[in-house]
Amino acid sequence: MEKIIINGGKSLKGEVIITGAKNAALGILPATVLAKDKFIIENIPDIQDIKNYISILKKMGAKIRKEGNKLRIDTTNIGGYTVEEICEESTKMRASYYLLGALLGRNGEVELPLPGGCDIGARPIDLHIKGFAALGGEIDLKGSIKIKANKLKGANIYMDMVSVGATINVMLASVKAEGLTVIENAAKEPHVVDIANFLNLMGADVKGAGTDVIKVRGVKELHGCEYSVVPDQITAGTYMIAAGVTKGNILVKNIIPKHLESISAKLKEMGIEVIEYDDAIRVIGTDDIKPCNVKTLPYPGFPTDLQQPMGVLMCFANGVSTIRESIFENRFRYVNELQKMGASIQVNANTAVFTGPCKLYAAQINATDLRAGAAMVLAGLAAEGTTQISELKHIDRGYENIEEIFKSLGADIKRVKN
Ligand code: UD1
Numbered sequence: 001m002e003k004i005i006i007n008g009g010k011s012l013k014g015e016v017i018i019t020g021a022k023n024a025a026l027g028i029l030p031a032t033v034l035a036k037d038k039f040i041i042e043n044i045p046d047i048q049d050i051k052n053y054i055s056i057l058k059k060m061g062a063k064i065r066k067e068g069n070k071l072r073i074d075t076t077n078i079g080g081y082t083v084e085e086i087c088e089e090s091t092k093m094r095a096s097y098y099l100l101g102a103l104l105g106r107n108g109e110v111e112l113p114l115p116g117g118c119d120i121g122a123r124p125i126d127l128h129i130k131g132f133a134a135l136g137g138e139i140d141l142k143g144s145i146k147i148k149a150n151k152l153k154g155a156n157i158y159m160d161m162v163s164v165g166a167t168i169n170v171m172l173a174s175v176k177a178e179g180l181t182v183i184e185n186a187a188k189e190p191h192v193v194d195i196a197n198f199l200n201l202m203g204a205d206v207k208g209a210g211t212d213v214i215k216v217r218g219v220k221e222l223h224g225c226e227y228s229v230v231p232d233q234i235t236a237g238t239y240m241i242a243a244g245v246t247k248g249n250i251l252v253k254n255i256i257p258k259h260l261e262s263i264s265a266k267l268k269e270m271g272i273e274v275i276e277y278d279d280a281i282r283v284i285g286t287d288d289i290k291p292c293n294v295k296t297l298p299y300p301g302f303p304t305d306l307q308q309p310m311g312v313l314m315c316f317a318n319g320v321s322t323i324r325e326s327i328f329e330n331r332f333r334y335v336n337e338l339q340k341m342g343a344s345i346q347v348n349a350n351t352a353v354f355t356g357p358c359k360l361y362a363a364q365i366n367a368t369d370l371r372a373g374a375a376m377v378l379a380g381l382a383a384e385g386t387t388q389i390s391e392l393k394h395i396d397r398g399y400e401n402i403e404e405i406f407k408s409l410g411a412d413i414k415r416v417k418n
Contacts, residue, residue: 002260004403006380007412008362011285012248014409016239018255019045019069020229022398024191026095027168028198028229029053030102032075033062035176035202037224039073041370044229048396052089054365056096059085075224083113083144089107091206097125097165100145101172104137109148118394123326127166131157135170135177154179154218162187162298167214168195174216175204181216188212189299190259194230201225213375234305235399238374240283241266241309242406245273245316247285247380250409257281262302265294266310270317291319291356293332296327308334308375314354315343316382323356334372337365362387367394374399381411390418 022042029050033040044050046069054064054071060081063074092098094117103110117123129139132147134155140146156176157170167187172195174181186192188210196209202225205217236255240263243250257264257276262283264274267293273284291314296304304327314321315338325331332347339345340363344355362385367373373395380387391393392415395402403413 001390001417001418003391003418004377004392005414006387006389006418008381008383008385008387010410011413012242012246012250012381012406012409012411015251015253016405016409017253018231018236019043019400020292021045021191021194021232022047022049023095023164023236024194025050025229026053026093027098027191027195028199029057029073030098030228031195031198031202032073033057033060033078033099033102034105034172035222035224036076036078039075039224041071041229042069042071042226043231044069044071045232046400047398048393049095049398050094053095056086056099057087061301075171083111087113093117094123097128098169098172099128100128100132100147101169102150103174104132104147104149104173106151108150111144111146113144120331120369123328125165127159127163128169128285129163131166131170131278132173135173135181137173151391152177154181154216156182157184159183159185164189164192167192171196171199171214171216174208174218175199175218175222177218179218181218183214183216184212186212186214187298188355190230190256192355196220198225198227201227205386206313208400216383219255231255234303235261235305236260236281237303237385238309238378238399239257239307239405240267240274240281240387241313242378242381243283244270244285244313247287247376249282249284250411251280251282253280255279255281262300263306266302270313289313289317289357291317291321293322293324295324298327304328304331305371307331308371311335311354312338312375312378312382315358315360317354317356319356321356323352323354325350333368334375337368337372337376338379340365341379341387359384361385364390365389367391370394370398374402377402377406381406381413
């Protein structure tokens with residue numbers, strides 16, 4: 001078991017270069033199986049979810065070579081696998097479910113284990129299943145997920161809720177279906193657009209990604225391509241908030257500032273200086289943080305994946321701040337950990353109330369899920385004394401070199417084996 005040890009209280013200064021988005025890369029890797037061809041994908045983050053995906057695809061017969069943040073993938077010989085063989089990796093992350101849409105599109109049938117991922121709510125996949133059924137899939141959910149279609153046919157699919165995963169999965173399943181598929185009330189996240197761009201480069205005909213109506217006209221064949229994954233707006237947002245939490249001065253580089261507008265707006269509202277450049281944002285912290293209210297929403301609203309880091313910042317605001325979590329019902333487990341450090345937070349149903357300013361003191365805390373783990377690192381960076389963070393497996397699923405990056409910004413942080 002490993003731990004991160006932080007001697008907090010240092011103001012962080014310097015530059016961070018952001019790599020590709022986890023949630024885009026985790027849709028692009030399965031999309032490659034829609035063709036029997038070769039791909040070069042750049043700007044792939046070096047994180048555990050990606051390592052697990054590579055392992056699944058290799059077990060399915062793909063040839064994959066990793067060269068730093070670049071992957072060479074050959075999906076020509078994807079073939080037999082058993083559900084048992086890929087169960088361990090599939091159940092460690094949510095995004096394994098994208099192979100449902102992708103393999104259905106490739107073969108007209110698929111069987112996979114149920115997906116895993118962070119324990120932040122019930123996370124049903126009914127919208128994915130409804131989408132596959134509308135395209136002609138026959139579904140069997142006994143033990144595993146089995147889908148078979150004699151012929152995939154385009155359909156009109158209205159999403160009852162805005163779902164990133166269901167939107168991407170239906171796109172994957174429909175790019176080779178016969179005729180037109182219209183996805184209404186689609187998710188508009190940057191990674192939805194990135195995956196649509198990737199599919200179009202493979203020869204697909206996807207229009208409207210980034211709006212709430214996506215139209216997919218089926219094509220017969222797809223082919224390999226070269227692609228570079230969009231920068232990760234969630235890791236970028238985490239480092240922006242780190243500047244606020246440590247009263248530092250951090251330049252976050254290689255990003256698309258438009259994707260971070262909801263974060264920049266909230267930081268500015270809190271009195272934190274945010275300077276936008278073409279492909280970078282500088283954040284300069286302040287001693288006088290103003291309270292604010294956040295409601296998590298689908299893009300372009302404030303992302304649920306950044307509410308936990310934002311919660312840490314709210315602990316230092318002069319007054320009462322609130323977070324209303326409207327996407328996942330169980331995303332406040334990190335509050336207990338912050339309370340151990342002295343934070344004053346009350347949770348009532350889907351709303352957390354942060355009364356500040358408070359001083360955080362070092363404690364032994366756990367990363368309760370991926371983004372909560374990042375929040376714990378931010379709390380440790382700001383706290384007085386030596387904080388120890390356990391359950392790093394969650395953080396490693398989504399953050400590349402987190403302690404090295406914070407060290408380069410001046411933090412006293414290290415990873416130790418227990
Ligand atoms: C994705 C992201 C995750 C992010 C989330 C919201 C990946 C791998 N994960 O998760 O980091 O926090 O988007 O931006 O990209 N829902 C249903 N039925 C379904 C599908 C979803 O009721 O079939 C509900 C969910 O429980 C949730 C809401 O819809 O309340 C949104 O979930 P969704 O956008 O699908 O999240 P994920 O794709 O799981």
